[in-house]
Amino acid sequence: MSEDKERPLRADAERNRRQIMETAERMFAERGSVATLNEIAHEAGVGVGTVYRRFPDLVSLMNALFAERFTTFLQLAETAAELAEPGEAMRHYLVEAARWRAGDPALDVILAHADLEAAPTAGMREELGRRVDALVERALAAGAVHEGFASSDVYAYLYMIGAIADRTHDVAPDAWRRYVDVLLRGFGLEPATETQAPPAMTDAQILGTWPKP
Template identity: 35%
Template structure:
């Protein structure tokens, strides 16, 4: 019988198993994105995939457990950017926080691309980040430091582009995405702006792009059994 205040061995084992699964999943999702092979995660943790299934009934349960601490950190950082006195610095800080969060973390990039439809947890955090970003953008435009024709969809397109730059250069120059972001930031400035010959996307067009094949993540699928293709 376990001593008072100490969990029984089975519970301690379960907690250790969960922590190992999260550690291995964090690496796998960062390297391979939201569709990382789940049986590989279990194998790296030294466990069978059935144990993974008991702790995380769906892929999205595991993915959210991995991303949730980083998501809360990003929300806090975006809120801090919103609190900056200089509207331009707040705008620059917003984009740098979001692009830095996804650099080297393909799963977080997948989250920003909204590959997790139909889940209240991810929808709530995603909506919170979008609302904060819109406030930062609106404040910068009201101050006259960001061009008035920039939209939230334009910010998403920059995030997608920055994600590809970070992915393509990570083994040679892992910080090159910052140069790309700063070049893009210069294009957002209100002064000396060029006319944009392509209209901005509306919300419907943006969501349709997010739902293209290869971008949609079906998070409620049951975890695959060992030996099945990822």
């Protein structure tokens, strides 16, 4: 890594970087990967050259956004691992990871376009896999989840919660919480207790989630 990249960014450069990344997140959530770096620069109110200095191409921007997200998921797994009761540890990770996924409509676009084999994204992905495996193994050994529960169920669970959250965020933004509880019970875990799950969506809300042209 070059000396320039190792050196912390100046405050104004860091503000620009955050503005670029936050604008990209919003545009990816709204438009998918069709947003270009030039368009992101315009929306962010920074020069095109500023964007290209930080992110030479769209993949490098996707990789930076990926790293931020996986840092969060790694921290959630680390916090969960510190809980003494294996079932509570597994539940904590599933609930908090779902909460983050529900609030991140750009995640699927970022995962689809980041370079998952490049460093450091590959290393972060592998480390998260190890941490999730450890949580699952603890829960299984303690009998806190149904026999047959697997790490792949954790990822499928987040896919499902993400799909619900993305489809319902404009009409029933808390709907995903209801299905967290449903799936936790299916895994053999008690549902989250900090808040009551919302009621089922009405027919009008379901209609509002249908795909639109």
